[in-house]
Amino acid sequence: MISLGIDPGTATTGYGVVAEKEGVLTCLKYGVVETDKSLSPSRRLNDLSTKIDALIREFSPDLLAIENVYFFKNSKTAIPVSQAKGAVMLTAEKTGTSVCEFTPLEIKMSITGYGRADKKQVQEMIKIMLNLKEKPAPSDAADALGAAICGIIKEKSPLSAE
Numbered sequence: 072m073i074s075l076g077i078d079p080g081t082a083t084t085g086y087g088v089v090a091e092k093e094g095v096l097t098c099l100k101y102g103v104v105e106t107d108k109s110l111s112p113s114r115r116l117n118d119l120s121t122k123i124d125a126l127i128r129e130f131s132p133d134l135l136a137i138e139n140v141y142f143f144k145n146s147k148t149a150i151p152v153s154q155a156k157g158a159v160m161l162t163a164e165k166t167g168t169s170v171c172e173f174t175p176l177e178i179k180m181s182i183t184g185y186g187r188a189d190k191k192q193v194q195e196m197i198k199i200m201l202n203l204k205e206k207p208a209p210s211d212a213a214d215a216l217g218a219a220i221c222g223i224i225k226e227k228s229p230l231s232a233e
Contacts, residue, residue: 072226073099075132075168076219077123077159078211081115081151082106084159085211086123088130089201089219091227096220098201099130101212112151116158123162135163136222138214139172173221178214181221193217 072092078085087101104122106115127135137159140152163170176186182196194206194213200220207213 072134072223073130073132074219074222074226075126075130075135076215076217076222077135077137077156078214078218079137079152079156079159080211081112081119081155082108083209083211084119084123084155085209085213085215086126087207087212087216087219088126088132089216089223091223096201096223098203098207098216100126101207101216103209103211112154116154119155120158120162123159124166127163127166127168132168134169134171134222134226135159136171136173136218136225138178138218139174171222171225173218173225175214178217178221181224182217 073088073090076087076089082105084104086104088099090097090099104119106118110118137156160170179188179193180186182193182200190210197213197216197220198206201216207216
């Protein structure tokens with residue numbers, strides 16, 4: 072199984088691709104998709120969609136796991152992040168990729184067993200779970216890897232078949 076995790080944003084969208092085979096998780100790729108701030112919002116969303124489409128075509132994930140944020144510290148970021156999330160979800164739908172959404176609390180709970188874990192704890196657990204040499208960075212990419220792992224855990228859970 073291959074899961075593409077996404078931490079959506081307009082300026083920076085984190086992504087992480089994780090494979091699971093016989094209970095072993097492997098990181099295939101992670102990083103960030105950046106869009107040019109000088110472009111119009113619609114052009115930036117199109118660029119984001121194009122780059123996510125390329126990742127989907129490169130890895131053929133079984134699912135796309137996206138972080139769903141309900142609370143924003145800065146209300147000015149709520150709409151652009153929601154637009155980026157929508158662009159990513161539409162891109163997945165157009166490619167026939169199944170989408171699942173998780174809150175940061177659900178991702179942290181899946182990764183660390185504690186829904187209020189801080190970013191450093193989450194990054195350390197992701198490093199251990201994926202047998203990485205160092206903690207994944209930047210944090211957008213680490214969050215995306217967390218979403219990808221959470222998607223695999225959910226899909227492999229006996230409860231998900233119900």
